[in-house]
Amino acid sequence: MEPALQKSSLTTVDQEFLTFTLGDENYALDILTVKEIRGYENPTKIANAPPFIKGVINLRGDIVPIVDLRIKFSVGQATYDEFTIVIVLHIHNRIVGIVVDGVSDVVSLNKDQLRPPPDFGVAFDSRYLLGLATINEQMIILVDINELISSEEMGLFDSTVSVSSKE
Amino acid sequence: MSIDMQQFHSVFFEESQEHLDEMEHLLLELDVVNPDNEQLNTIFRAAHSIKGGAGIFGFDGLVSVTHVMESLLDKIRQGKMAITADMVDLFLGSVDVLKGILTSYRNHTDIDWAAANRLTELLESATDGKVNSQSKKSKKDEDQGFGFFTDPVLGEAQESYGFFEDIDQKQQEAYGFFEDLPATPAAPISVVEKPVVAEPQTSSSNVTANAPGNSKTKAADTSVSAENSSIRVDVTKVDQLINLVGEIVITQSMMNLIGKSIDGSLGEKYQSISAELERNTREIQEAVMSIRMLPVSFVFNRFPRVVRDLSQKLGKSIDLIIEGGETELDKGLTEKLVDPLTHLVRNSIDHGIESADVRVARGKEATGKVTLRAAQQGGSIVISIMDDGAGLNREKILRKAREKNISIGDNPSDAEVWQLIFAAGFSTADQVTDVSGRGVGMDVVRRNVQSLGGRIDIDSVEGQGSTFTIRLPLTLAIVDGMGVSVGDQTFIIPLVNIIESMQPAEKDIKTLVGDDQLLLVRDQYWPILPLYKSMQISSQFTDVHKGIAVLIETNKHKFALFVDALVGQQQVVIKSLEQHYKRVQGVAGATIMGDGSVALILDVESLGLTVAQKNPEFLAKAS
Numbered sequence: 127m128e129p130a131l132q133k134s135s136l137t138t139v140d141q142e143f144l145t146f147t148l149g150d151e152n153y154a155l156d157i158l159t160v161k162e163i164r165g166y167e168n169p170t171k172i173a174n175a176p177p178f179i180k181g182v183i184n185l186r187g188d189i190v191p192i193v194d195l196r197i198k199f200s201v202g203q204a205t206y207d208e209f210t211i212v213i214v215l216h217i218h219n220r221i222v223g224i225v226v227d228g229v230s231d232v233v234s235l236n237k238d239q240l241r242p243p244p245d246f247g248v249a250f251d252s253r254y255l256l257g258l259a260t261i262n263e264q265m266i267i268l269v270d271i272n273e274l275i276s277s278e279e280m281g282l283f284d285s286t287v288s289v290s291s292k293e
Numbered sequence: 294m295s296i297d298m299q300q301f302h303s304v305f306f307e308e309s310q311e312h313l314d315e316m317e318h319l320l321l322e323l324d325v326v327n328p329d330n331e332q333l334n335t336i337f338r339a340a341h342s343i344k345g346g347a348g349i350f351g352f353d354g355l356v357s358v359t360h361v362m363e364s365l366l367d368k369i370r371q372g373k374m375a376i377t378a379d380m381v382d383l384f385l386g387s388v389d390v391l392k393g394i395l396t397s398y399r400n401h402t403d404i405d406w407a408a409a410n411r412l413t414e415l416l417e418s419a420t421d422g423k424v425n426s427q428s429k430k431s432k433k434d435e436d437q438g439f440g441f442f443t444d445p446v447l448g449e450a451q452e453s454y455g456f457f458e459d460i461d462q463k464q465q466e467a468y469g470f471f472e473d474l475p476a477t478p479a480a481p482i483s484v485v486e487k488p489v490v491a492e493p494q495t496s497s498s499n500v501t502a503n504a505p506g507n508s509k510t511k512a513a514d515t516s517v518s519a520e521n522s523s524i525r526v527d528v529t530k531v532d533q534l535i536n537l538v539g540e541i542v543i544t545q546s547m548m549n550l551i552g553k554s555i556d557g558s559l560g561e562k563y564q565s566i567s568a569e570l571e572r573n574t575r576e577i578q579e580a581v582m583s584i585r586m587l588p589v590s591f592v593f594n595r596f597p598r599v600v601r602d603l604s605q606k607l608g609k610s611i612d613l614i615i616e617g618g619e620t621e622l623d624k625g626l627t628e629k630l631v632d633p634l635t636h637l638v639r640n641s642i643d644h645g646i647e648s649a650d651v652r653v654a655r656g657k658e659a660t661g662k663v664t665l666r667a668a669q670q671g672g673s674i675v676i677s678i679m680d681d682g683a684g685l686n687r688e689k690i691l692r693k694a695r696e697k698n699i700s701i702g703d704n705p706s707d708a709e710v711w712q713l714i715f716a717a718g719f720s721t722a723d724q725v726t727d728v729s730g731r732g733v734g735m736d737v738v739r740r741n742v743q744s745l746g747g748r749i750d751i752d753s754v755e756g757q758g759s760t761f762t763i764r765l766p767l768t769l770a771i772v773d774g775m776g777v778s779v780g781d782q783t784f785i786i787p788l789v790n791i792i793e794s795m796q797p798a799e800k801d802i803k804t805l806v807g808d809d810q811l812l813l814v815r816d817q818y819w820p821i822l823p824l825y826k827s828m829q830i831s832s833q834f835t836d837v838h839k840g841i842a843v844l845i846e847t848n849k850h851k852f853a854l855f856v857d858a859l860v861g862q863q864q865v866v867i868k869s870l871e872q873h874y875k876r877v878q879g880v881a882g883a884t885i886m887g888d889g890s891v892a893l894i895l896d897v898e899s900l901g902l903t904v905a906q907k908n909p910e911f912l913a914k915a916s
Contacts, residue, residue, distance in 0.1 A: 170782060170891040172877055173828040182874060182883060184891045187540045189883045191874040220873045283875060 140234040145266055146213065146226040148195055149202030152264055153226075154233065155271040159215050163229055166210035176281060185214065185221060191282060194225040198280070202227050217275045222282060224275075233266070235259050240268070253277075305346045306399045309355070312339040313395070317388045321597045325378050333370040336384070340366060343391070354394040354404045361416035362387050368420060383419055385598075387412055528624075531584050538574070538581045539866050539885070545574045546887050587627050589667040589676070590618030595631070596638055596665060603642050610649055610660045611642060617667035622674050626745055626765055630676070633738040633749075637678045637761050638663065640734070645682030645759055655756065657681065670764075673747075673773065679760045685711055685753040711751035715739040746772060748789055764789070772867055774884075774894065776860030777843065779824050779832045783892040785865050785884060786854070790897045792844040794859055799838040812842055812853045819844060819853040820904050827879050827900060828893075833857040850901025867894060879903070 143154035169181030169192045178198035182189045192212060196202045204225075212223040243255035254277065256268035276283055316339045319332050340359045347355035362384065368374040390405070390412050397404040549571060552563045593615050604611040622630075646652075646661030653659050664679040687710055694701055694713050701713065715735045742749045746766045753759035766772055774785035775794070801813040802821070810821040821842065825832035834840040834857055842853040865884035870877060870893075881896035 168890075170883070170893060171828070171830055172874075172893070173830075173880070174878055182870065182891050184885045184889055187536050187868070187885065188873060189868045189870055189885075189891060222873065281875075 140236045143233050143235055143266075143268065144213070145230045145233055146211070147202075147228045147230060148199065148226055151201060152230070152266045153269050154235075154259070154266050155213075155215075155269050157232060159217055159271055161214040161216040161221060164212050164214060164223075165208065166206050166212050166225060168206075179282070180225065183223065185223075188221055190214065190221045190223050192223040192225060193275075193280065193282065196225065196227065215271060215275065217272055218283075220283070222275055233259075233261055235261075235268070243267070251279075302350060302399075305350060306395060309343045309346060309395055310392075312343050313388050313392055315339055317385065317598065318594075320381055320384050320388070321601060323376070323381060325376060325381060328369075328376050330370060333366065333376070337363065337366040337370055352394075352398050354398070354406070354409050355391060357413055358387060358391055358394065358409055358416075361413050361420065365416055365420045380419060383415060385601075387416065526584075528585075531581075534581050535585070538578045541574050542578055543885055543887065543889055545571055547889055550888075583621070585624050586621040587624050588618060589620045589622045589627060589630075589674070590615075592627050592630050592634060593618045593665055593667070596634075599635060599638060600642065600663060603639060607643060608648065609642065609646055611646055612660055612662050614662065614664040615666075616664065620667040620669055620674060622667075622765070626674075629741060629745055630763075630765075633741045633763070634665075634676070634678070636734050636738050638665070641678055641680040641682065641759070641761075645680035645684075647683050674765045676763045676765070677760055678763075679758065681758040684755040684757055684759050685714070685751070686755060690714060707753070708751075711753060714751070715749075746787075746789075772865055772894065773862070774865050775843070775862050776886075776892065777824070777841070777854075777856040778858050778860050779828065779856050780830050782828070782830060783860055783886060783890075784824065784828070784856070785892050785894040786843060786845065786897065787881075787894070788862065790845050790847055792846050794841055794843045796840070797838050797842045797853075802837050810837060812837070814844065814853075819851060821853045821855050822900060822904050823855040824895075825855075825857075827903065845897050845901070847898045847901045850898070850905055852901055852904045854895075854897075854900070865892070865894065 142157045144157045144160055145152055145154040147153070167183060169183045171181040172179065172191075175181070178194050180192040180194050182191050184190075194204055196204045206225075209228070211226050211229050213226060213229065214221060214223045239259050240257040241259065243252045243257050254270050254274040256270050259266045259268060274280065316336050319336050319339075323329070323332055323336075340362045344356055344359035344363060347353075347359065365374075365380070366384075369376045369380070390408050394404050394409060396402075545567075549564075549567050552560065552567045554560075555563050596615070597613055600611055600613040641663050642661075646663065647655070647657075649659040652661065662679075662681045664677070666677045666679070668675050687707065690710055690713050691701065691705075694716075697716070699713060699716055701709070715738075739749055742763055742765070747764050750762045750764070751759060752762065772785070773788040775788055775791055776783050776785055778784075795814075797812050797814075803811045803813065803818070805811060811818040812821050813819075819842075821837055823832070823835075823837070825835075832840075837855050840855055840857050841859055842855055843859075844853050845851070865886075867882045868884055870880060870883050877893075879896055879900045880893045882894045883891050884894055886892050
């Protein structure tokens, strides 16, 4: 259902990525995990959730958690206005929304354009990075979004990752 | 067998199943003293249709049994022979055997030929008039009820059991066989569980020898169930449809809201169209919801047989009255209701209804009465099992409770005492019978009912009878809830758990060491749980007396939930929070409100647990 994009699976064939911004940094994620992009709406708060989980929203009948990556990785200002964007992702049969500062473009990349990620200097742990790429003289950080969202650190899924096909 | 034949087979199986159900139904209704010829004819025709169909497909097992049944029925309907209660028993037994055979054919399992052969012989000897002569003797006693003549028969049953395989059976053995039948659970009547029944019947030792080359493959189709003219649809598809329709309703109500802000003639037009759309969507929603609904008679219809078998076995005479069988209930609920209801009905017959002489001595009619009633009350279905028997014995229950070291207050109310019988291992039966008395059961009944989101209440007057009332939500997907607000958020509390809501007076609030507070309501202290603390949100009020206290009772806990305000009572559709997120302490699920926002449904049981953990000493005092 969703593409399992592994680090090794990035081929020489072009793959499309959605670029987005967090603070001043440019990031990109596999476009095939994106279900939709929508404006931010006030979510319903959930008790005992870490601050970066803003709550849940109603996405056409599905109760979907909303994660603010800006809070999670302490980049940019976590402000919410009519320009705040939520990227709704479809990962491991689950739906998750991530709050970002903006969505910029769709880019095609292949393995040759990829540079290994640095060990420091980026907000994300290198475990969740596929690498770096340069497009139009801008550095783009490729995020392994599957890995990131299903990580224990995010605490979005129960520890026994129930990839149950409830749908 | 070719594929085409298979298709015809399934039609035949379904038709035969219907015929058998009809036969059973008519046999139970049949007035033995003064039989209605039309009913006899219908029974005969049903047997004949099965025989005809079975003959075409070569289901010899069915043919042989229905053939002899037919001969006997023919004699009766032509007036050559008078039908007796024993014959009705015999026919009912035949129906069971036929159902068993039908199931075996359907599931390609081995047929219980021994049972079929025994039955054929019994029917043949009955046709020869032997049963008839025997039953003339018992006919004299008929006025005194079934109970009278079953007792001596039971004795014979054991004696004659060993001769069953003998070919020349006398009519007495006829009883032996049929008295024996009820011991195997009455499941053969059940439509849904039929495949399961096939097993015990095939396990009989000398069966396989006679069985023609039927392989023992219990293939995937063992789950075939008899459904009449209907299409089978995956439940998930229906649920998806229900989900989507729910969304349309919400979207529609949002559109409605916007429409109200349009002015002028355009706005008027818009609103009239919007009203029409609203009506249509409501109708669609109802129609879609009704796909999952089944009349509760699907469950009730098995009870005449259960009651009949059981009353004979226990030597009691009992009338079963069924009311409201047309009440509709979610399919998932009906299936899960069978076990608890069966248990309660058996209980009523075994413990509730007294034996005939005791009843007469108490100035009641000798025939006991058990009533099964279903009715819709608002958003819930109420099913009651009433008997006019002895009622619950308060003293006996209290004594047993003390024996079992179940803690009870000094002067418990009747309702509290009745709740004791739901404790695990609790039984007041003096004797353990194979019907009931082992004390496993009532706790299971209650657990089953609760797992369906319902609750069970007891009402009992000693000497006059008891009523067990099961209250269930209309469907599993909808809960009756009370909306409460805390800060800018809305939460839903399941209505079944709410005792009452109130604005507490300042003087009734006692503060314990620390922050914990108690609320005094009618001489009882309730620990106060502020919802804003459990949900970690800011609230409008932090002083309990300014907000609302909702008194909540769960199975194990009682507490007062402190909220800002009541929003209103409504039915909400339960959505899973775990599907895309994970379990949250104190939250049972989520729902979507009329404006499209998400409200959390509270899990009062786990909230109660947090209260208990905080106030162990308080709970110790309370119990």
